[in-house]
Amino acid sequence: QLRLVDSGGGLVQPGGSLTLTCTVSGSTLDYYSIGWFRQAPGKEREAVLCSNLIGGSRKYAPSVEGRFTISRDDAKNTVSLQMNDLKPEDTAMYYCAAIREYYCTRYKEGYQSWGQGTQVTVSS
Numbered sequence: 397q398l399r400l401v402d403s404g405g406g407l408v409q410p411g412g413s414l415t416l417t418c419t420v421s422g423s424t425l426d427y428y429s430i431g432w433f434r435q436a437p438g439k440e441r442e443a444v445l446c447s448n449l450i451g452g453s454r455k456y457a458p459s460v461e462g463r464f465t466i467s468r469d470d471a472k473n474t475v476s477l478q479m480n481d482l483k484p485e486d487t488a489m490y491y492c493a494a495i496r497e498y499y500c501t502r503y504k505e506g507y508q509s510w511g512q513g514t515q516v517t518v519s520s
Contacts, residue, residue, distance in 0.1 A: 405514030416477040418492030430475040434488035446500030
């Protein structure tokens, strides 16, 4: 059974950086596109970035343009979200999720497996 573990969250000052890691076990990344979502208190869970199984990535949150990047390491079975120039509005619980498709989707209902989440708090 596929299992995802999110890690790397924490408290950071505005303008700082964090790297989140999604570690996959129970299968390999060879079958999955992996997305990062986030959910702030009182808001819907939204797609941020996603790594397509077939290659490339999709950016769903315009607010992260030029600041967040996603990368996957198939040998290590990990997908990372590099977050730079963090802003208070980036504060949220961040989740990775897996979909057994060549391409990502922004719709959370399409994903079959989820990590437990890792909290990112941006505050001075």
